[in-house]
Amino acid sequence: MVGPPAAGPRHPRRPVERSRRRERRGPHRRLQRDRRRTVARRRLVRGAIHDLGTLGGSSSTAVAVNERGQIVGHSETADGHRRAALWDRGRAIDLGTLPGDTTSSAVAINNAGQVLVSSYGTTNGAFLWQAGRRTPLRVAGGAVEPVDLNDRGVACGTVTASADGTTRAFRWQAGRLTQLATLGGSYGNAWAVTPTGIIVGSSRSASSPVPQAVFWPAPGR
Structure with a gap:
């Protein structure tokens, strides 16, 4: 009686190819993760970055914020002067000099x-x-x-x-x-x-x- 044919050798796993696939996916995943982090940093108020506006000029800068959400800094006015500014509840306030x-x-x-x-x-x-x-x-x-x-x-x-x-x-x-x-x-x-x-x-x-x-x-x- 002839027995069943001997089983051939199993194909070895290919860790090198899997590693290469991971390497190919790796940069893409890291790029996506970095993009998500960048977007998350921009979600300051209700999920989006907000332009606080100015006191009538072309530029403004915020330097500090308190726990009530009041923000201060300075802004250019319509006549070109720089003035201390307070942003509170969506309104820019000129603090004067x-x-x-x-x-x-x-x-x-x-x-x-x-x-x-x-x-x-x-x-x-x-x-x-x-x-x-x-x-x-x-x-x-x-x-x-x-x-x-x-x-x-x-x-x-x-x-x-x-x-x-x-x-x-x-x-x-x-x-x-x-x-x-x-x-x-x-x-x-x-x-x-x-x-x-x-x-x-x-x-x-x-x-x-x-x-x-x-x-x-x-x-x-």
Whole structure:
């Protein structure tokens, strides 16, 4: 009796071809994934990117937003000036300038709707805007450059003395501007304020022109 023919050798798997197919699909899939991520980043409000508009000019820039969705920055006006702007509920609001100035730019907004604004011209100062009211941040004999604002209404920035150009970090709170100490040199600069009122920045010592990172604690701490 003749038995069944011996089974022939099985065809080996072809991992190389499958790997090649994966390689061919790989770039396409990565491209699709990258496109999806790009589209997702643009979905800022209700699934789409939104043009906030201007104050009548041709350009505008947003720099900060709070948890209420209020956005601040600056915009060109119809007469060509740059003004601090607040975008709130689809409306662009001109925050104005200090008396005598022609240019302004918002730098920060907190969750109470207070806006910190730089104002340029004859004063080179700053103000806190809230519900249409401007509260100046001024110092005698110097220019004020604001940089940050927390939810307690504490602002910080840098004062440059008109006489000699030296700079000092400042804290502004409840209508009072206080210049902060340095490491012994003639330079101090503030960059940010924490929710608890700690200010961070840089300063120089009397023996070195190289700035060092520093922080100023909140009053009473």
